[in-house]
Amino acid sequence: MTDTQTLIENRPPSVATLFLERVDATPDAEAYRMPVPPASGEGPDEWRSLTWGQAATRVNAIAAGLMDLGVRPEERVAIAANTSVDWILADLGVLCAGAATTTVYPSTNAEETAFILADSDSRVLIAEDAGQLAKARERRADLPDLAHVVVIDPAGATDADGDGWVLSLADLEKRGAAYLEQHPAAVTDAVAALTKDQLATLIYTSGTTGRPKGVRLPHDAWAYMARAIQAVGLLDENDVQYLWLPLAHVFGKVLTAGHITIGHVTAVDGRVDKIIENLPVVRPTYMAAVPRIFEKVYNGVAAKAREGGGAKYKIFQWAAQVARDYAKAAQNSMRLTGAPTVPLPLRSKHAVADRLVYGKLREAFGGRLRACVSGSAALAPEIGYFFAGAGIHILEGYGLTESSAASFVNPGESYRTGTVGKALPGLEVRIAEDGEILLRGPGIMQGYHGLPEKTAEVLEPDGWFHTGDVGELSPDGFLKITDRKKDLIKTSGGKYIAPAEVEGQFKAVCPFVSNVLVIGGGRNFCSALLALDEPALLGWAGDNGLAGRPYAELVGTAEVRELVEGYVRELNEGLQRWQQIRQFRILPRDLDVEHGDLTPSLKLKRPVVEREFAPLIDEMYEGAREA
Template sequence: MSDTQTLIENRPPSVAALFLERVAATPDAEAYRYPVPPASGEGPSEWKSLSWAQAAERVYAIAAGLIELGVQPEQRVALASATRVEWILADLGIMCAGAATTTVYPSTNADESAYILSDSGSKVLIAEDAVQLAKAQEKRAELPELTHVVVVDPAGADLSEDWVLSLAELEQRGAAYLEKKPDLIKEKVGAITKDQLATLIYTSGTTGRPKGVRLPHDNWSYMAKAIAATGLISSEDVQYLWLPLAHVFGKVLTSGQIEVGHVTAVDGRVDKIIENLPVVQPTYMAAVPRIFEKVYNGVVAKARAGGPAKYKIFQWAAGVGREYAKASQDNFRRTGTAAVPFGLAAKHKVADALVFKKLREAFGGQLRACVSGSVALAPEIGFFFAGAGIHILEGYGLTETSAASFVNPGEAYRTGTVGKPLPGCEVRIADDGEILLRGPGVMEGYHKLPEKTAEVLESDGWFHTGDIGELSADGYLRITDRKKDLFKTSGGKYIAPTEIEGQFKALCPFTSNVMVIGADRNFCTALIALDEPALLGWAKDNGMEGKSYEDIVASPATVEFIEGYVQRLNEGLQRWQTVKKFRLLPRDLDVEHGELTPSLKLKRPVVEREYGHLIDEMYAGAREA
């Protein structure tokens, strides 16, 4: 048995146990950094730190406070908050109490929040602020099992009711309880079994009610050990964590960190990413493709704004960077070294000095790698960043597989693939191309939905992902589409829309979101939402300065401009894949209108309903074959 297998197979039953081990091993090492906004509300935040011992003091107090409130093992404690250090401390506190965390996105409306709290049977809600508290107060009559709400940031919240208390008060009560029972946490963590429920994450379904995915403690313990076994992270790393922790992708990153013991800087404010990167100077961070697309669009817009000469230099550098990335990856695949021809290396050195060095500095200057997941990253955007020295390692997993099932292996990464399976994860491709997974990361099942569980989870442990993909001879996986997103035209041709959408995003740096349509139609069309900052920059140079986004996209000049990119897209597609018509949307798609999931995936049925009139317009009078 290899050292890796031994490490994974001899794992403790829970991340709570791993946390106790980490605190004992490196109590004084820095664990977390978090921003404290200035009292005036203006100016940059001051970053503060917690050592592992300081974090543990708060985690154990939260755990003891929950136990004092009457929370029993496996009972659910809901957590409705944006990403912040208290989210992690609360989650660890819940796990150390032997209870289970129900994650709730802060953007979830009161009705859906009440459904999740009710369906999960959550006994306590840890709410970020007055806004999250108000949702519970509004729906209290529908939540008979909810006994307490704990408010993280009590500013403006009404704490006068006896069922509401602040997180500070919970910690004080917990600390007092621990004085009487100093061995309480050790006993509670020692009693946790690997099959005990640790987390209930509700998937944001595109139709109907969300399903609760039951993830036992062993899932996270396995993930912690498997991530460490990849060798992608070390104790010297600094992670910048901004992803929603209510999402499985954000949550799994906390497990790997505890096993390895590196620093994590936590701040979920997406609008602060650009400002935070030079301050945090991370060595690695995880993101969804939309973030890389926005950075790419911003870089292109900035180069264009610098005038024709500057833009020409940028285009040349971007081309060299992509060529360099492809050549180095191809050579690494063949020979194990990333060497490229001398002439290309010389050109790349110039491109690096003119363009790429500044881009790396904007990311903090220390970035070794980024991990990208949730949806596919357009390969041409991946190659651009690779050429710039910002290595994006695509990974793959689902809520039902505890997030991380595949990841690209460091230096041997291949853009356009999601890499190789994590140690302990098995994969096979079904006859229809569907990816099936089996291993210690797979869920126990859907909460109170045995029939739904049986639809995706076979009795021998194989999980049906619903994704279509192909494996290379040496084990790299490429995702081609969601099974349910594939469609057939009325002419009988199968179309993978995400592949076309990714190509368009790489071609057109003004794109924010794009959705290709064509099921049972005789040609493909597209709905296109443009990136507002990039579009406003272009509009300024084209006589539309001061106009609103809606007015700009309605302009014939804008439609003609984007049509040029659609024609370029079509040149690289098979005839039946080509986009014959398109419409520009009057606003971008977003989470608030329910068109994107919180991890920024397209909810296709919602978009089709919302913009059905534009789709009908594109097919009006068309002859259906």
């Protein structure tokens, strides 16, 4: 048996067990860093640390406090809060009490929050603030099983009914400390009693179509993920991770499991608008993100170069192409010879470009970043190659809520842009006759909560899970995702098209695009709805005699239409005739979570966008001739 097999097969039954083991092994080591805003409200945040031992004190108190409230094994405790150290400690407290966490995005409206709380039978809600409390209070009559709401930030969060329904997280921890004085072994006994098949987490799918479904993930799924991440060897105890991803999403949640088993430092701040500010302060060696973050950075760098004048922008364009060429050459030689060999002339160009462009880009990420993992959606390969050539290595991965997030990830130095890497150890993969990716392993869900028929549609009795994604496996095990099976479109001419592939190519070509939706199912040609990146567009407008105009006005101008049309022509030059975009419309606003166009993990809700902008789509096909 290999060391990897031993590590995975001898895993404990739960992450709660791994947490207690970590605390025993390194109680005084730094576990978390968190930002604390200045008392004056002005100036930079102060970053404070928490050791594993200090974290354990709070986790034990939260766990015991929940027991004191009457929470029993496998009963659900919901968390509706932004990413923070408090979120992680609350989750660990739930797990160490033997209960199960229901995750709720803080952006979820009151109606859907109530649906999730009711569907999951959650007994307690841990809410971030008065705003999250208000959602539960509004629907309290519909939530008879919700016994308490615990508020992390109690400012303005009153127990209006005077019946003890609302208490602060600090109060819960005080109750827990008192409970532990009476029952000192309560938490360790609860963790020892956990079995691998007990429910640990109920994560509701983002709901790109219809009502979200509760995905049941047992303790063993997280213990397996923790050990598999450790076995891959991308991280060690000396790393510093920057964690900003939503912890209500499975991608963010799995990172907490890997962190516990490896024991490195994690700096936690869920404020997306603080990422650029935080990176040079935290100076992480590792970060996970979604493609939209890298696209925004790329667009921002291009816009800044453009603002510097024609010469500076030409240097950027040249350096960007050198980066792509360099990355492709290095990856090709690594695949063929096992070493990243690059021809001398290209190395010389790269050295110049590094001094002019890439070094500054790396400094913006903190200067120590060894690798980023990108997941949740496809990263445009040309953007991936750009960052790779600039020395910011983006390792694409793949997984679903139903597979506990991490199923595939690119290996360190031998990663291949445009693929999602190799299967994690312990996972089986099979490609069905129609190209669908099937998975089987310890990370696969138990099923959808209370939905046996929906479960049977995707999970076979022998454990094979139908992902709904289409892909190809290379002979040496690298997986390339083609598209979502349900998102493949067929034109009226009988040609199949993967919209995500065309959309990704356009994002690489056009530095002004924010979101793009390719349409063509049952139509005689392809069209696209385009949303532009507002900061990039406003910067361009200032240089082209259109300064001062708002986004909604700019996108209706002939100048912007002509600008975008040039990029569409460039895109079409690299596409097959039936893939080409024959018509497009620029949307009057960007797509976002608030309008329901994107999921909280920034995935496009295609049916929603198509419904909302149906008049624009109809307009593109009015009187259309056959292709």
